[in-house]
Amino acid sequence: MENLSWDYILKYVLLGDSATGKSSLLIRITDDRFDLTEPTLGVEFGSRILSVGEDGKRVKVQCWDTAGTESFRSITRSYFRGAAGALLVYDVTRRESFDHVTSWLEDLRKYADENVSIILVANKIDLCSTSPEPLPSIQFGHPFPAPSTTFDTSSSRSPSPTPRPSTDIPKDLKNRRVSSMEGALFAKEHGLLYVETSAKEGWGVTDAFEWTAREVLEKVKKGELDRRKPGGVKLKAKEMERQSKCC
Numbered sequence: 001m002e003n004l005s006w007d008y009i010l011k012y013v014l015l016g017d018s019a020t021g022k023s024s025l026l027i028r029i030t031d032d033r034f035d036l037t038e039p040t041l042g043v044e045f046g047s048r049i050l051s052v053g054e055d056g057k058r059v060k061v062q063c064w065d066t067a068g069t070e071s072f073r074s075i076t077r078s079y080f081r082g083a084a085g086a087l088l089v090y091d092v093t094r095r096e097s098f099d100h101v102t103s104w105l106e107d108l109r110k111y112a113d114e115n116v117s118i119i120l121v122a123n124k125i126d127l128c129s130t131s132p133e134p135l136p137s138i139q140f141g142h143p144f145p146a147p148s149t150t151f152d153t154s155s156s157r158s159p160s161p162t163p164r165p166s167t168d169i170p171k172d173l174k175n176r177r178v179s180s181m182e183g184a185l186f187a188k189e190h191g192l193l194y195v196e197t198s199a200k201e202g203w204g205v206t207d208a209f210e211w212t213a214r215e216v217l218e219k220v221k222k223g224e225l226d227r228r229k230p231g232g233v234k235l236k237a238k239e240m241e242r243q244s245k246c247c
């Protein structure tokens with residue numbers, strides 16, 4: 001039987017323009033399938049337990065999938081409050097969905113808790129590549145993924161930042177409107193994590209949810225989250241006791 005026990009529950013939100021693949025990413029992480037999805041009206045919900053970090057903490061991510069259309073934007077914003085993690089999604093084949101990331105980020109900064117961990121998700125890379133590509137080697141100011149390495153964008157469970165040769169660059173860029181470098185630099189500039197995904201092929205999807213969880217858990221460990229109001233993080237009683245002893 002599936003083990004449903006958890007050490008942490010984290011609230012996540014998925015945001016970004018319509019049709020960038022938010023619902024598809026959610027279905028991929030919760031059910032490991034790719035379907036034709038109906039456009040999201042308002043907000044939908046899904047959850048999945050992930051094993052995170054070297055000590056394999058069991059983290060239940062509860063994801064709120066929001067609608068990217070202007071008419072639902074005020075509803076969408078109300079879900080930002082109390083989120084521990086946010087997946088800000090754009091479609092690498094639609095330039096305007098990347099141009100709008102700035103405005104989604106402004107919304108997050110305004111309506112979400114200041115400690116929210118954000119990952120910029122460049123989705124639909126299957127449309128411009130036949131396999132997951134290495135990400136640009138950029139020095140990130142984040143503990144995860146490890147600095148000065150390329151990231152593994154495969155759908156493996158653990159983020160293994162295996163360095164790959166820098167000559168291994170994408171070949172079929174015909175459909176691509178936002179390069180890896182541009183996405184990664186934007187993320188670095190704004191203090192976000194960065195990942196490339198294909199909800200269709202399952203590439204990088206687990207990494208997106210897991211890397212965000214790792215960053216949240218790092219903040220919990222360092223005591224950066226207010227214990228009385230830990231914004232979107234729920235700890236099991238046992239874990240709470242351990243945390244209060246250690247820091």
Ligand SMILES: Nc1nc2c(ncn2[C@@H]2O[C@H](COP(=O)(O)OP(=O)(O)O)[C@@H](O)[C@H]2O)c(=O)[nH]1
Pocket residue numbers: 017018019020021022023024025035036037038039040068123124125126127197198199200201
């Ligand atoms: N090729 C490809 N299509 C995708 C991917 N993710 C989503 N789609 C398609 O893009 C469209 C919008 O996806 P959806 O998940 O509804 O986007 P949302 O509006 O952001 O929730 C649908 O036709 C999906 O099948 C992907 O990774 N690759």
Ligand SMILES: [Mg+2]
Pocket residue numbers: 022023024038039040065066067
């Ligand atoms: Mg949707």
